[in-house]
Amino acid sequence: MNRLQATLLALCLWPALALAQTGQGMGLDLTGEDANKTEEQKPDTTTETPTPAAPPPTAATTKAAPAAPPPSAAEPPADITQEDRVKSVQRKVYLKKGRFEITPEVTFSVNDPYYSKLGATVHAAYYVADSLAVAVRGSAFQVVPSEDVRTAKSVFHGRIFHSVPEWSAMADAEWSPLYGKVAFLNSILHFDGYLLGGLGAVHTETSALPGRGLNVGADVGVGLRFVAKDFLAVNTSLINTSYVDQPLGTSKGALQNVMTINAGISVFFPLRSTGRESE
Known part of the structure; x- marks a missing residue:
């Protein structure tokens, strides 16, 4: 009896089971909703994939960087002007080549303890080169x-035989081997030192006597010239003039020396030095 009941029950349930299987095969998805919910609940784990770092350059792929230009080839900064540049060896500012110099001077002797010679001198020179000039004095x-x-004379009743020069005219050559600068009263003065030598004539008190005349003379000296302006300089010199004279009251001639200190103001023409732009 039990087996019969079980068989009948199986026969009754068989269509239902077949229908369920057929419905599932027809596309019924009873789990779709739950799957969608599961996907919604899942966190978004998608992240941007990092870009892999570039491999370090190798000796084969690395190109040699261009070498920096040498300092001598580099161009100077644009804001440096010609006036701002300082030259290690500067050119002469005070130039004399092709210029004339006129110098009035006062003169007094320093080598005769008995008879002083005071006077005035006019010196004129033309510079054939910056350090060489021909001059007359x-x-x-x-x-x-x-x-x-x-x-x-009054105590010893002595008599001193001496020459009495009255004037002189000399032709000289001047050489200026020394040039420099000196600070004076918050100013910079240019100066040059020079040597001179020449020949000429000296007129003395005895030159007017019959059979006498001008005495041949020669001079040598040194000097300094301090430039105040392009056209103006202070000129000082020490010059020794030698000549042979026979003083009054004696029949013997002797070598006479007149050593003088000369000081004056030199004026140059043209008035402007051509080397001023190099300062």
């Missing part, structure tokens, strides 16, 4: 006795 003298002469 004319001087007029006044001989002034000192107190020693009066003492010798």
Whole structure:
């Protein structure tokens, strides 16, 4: 009896099971909703994939960087002007080539303790080169006795034979081997040192006597010239003039030396130095 009941029950349930299987095969998806919910609940784990770093350059792929230009080839900065540049060896600012110099001077002797020679001199020069000039110099003298002469005559009744130069005219060559600068009263003065030498004539008190005449003379000296302006300079010199003269009261001639200090103001023409732009 039990087996019969079980068989009947199986026969009754068989269509239902077949229908369920057929419905599933027809596309019924009873789990779709739950799957969608599961997908919604899942967190978004998708992240941007990092870009792999480039491999380090190798010796085969690395190109040599261009070498920097040498300092000498580099161009100077645009804001540096010609006036801002300082030259390690600067050119001469005070140039004399092709210029004329006129110098009035005062003169006084320093080598005669008995008779001083005071006078005035005019010096003119033309510079054939910056350090070489040809010059002429004319001087007029006044001989002034000192107190020693009066003492010798009044006390010792002595007599001093001396030459009395009246004027001289000399032709000289000047060479200027020295050039430099010196600070003076918050200013920079250019200067040059020079040597001179030449020949000429000296007129003395005895030159007017019959059979006498001008005495041949020669001079040598040194000097300094301090430039105040392009056209103006202070000129100082020490010059020794030698000549042979036979003073009054004696029949013997002797070598005479007149060493003088000369100081004056030099004026140059043209008035402007052509080397000023190099300062």
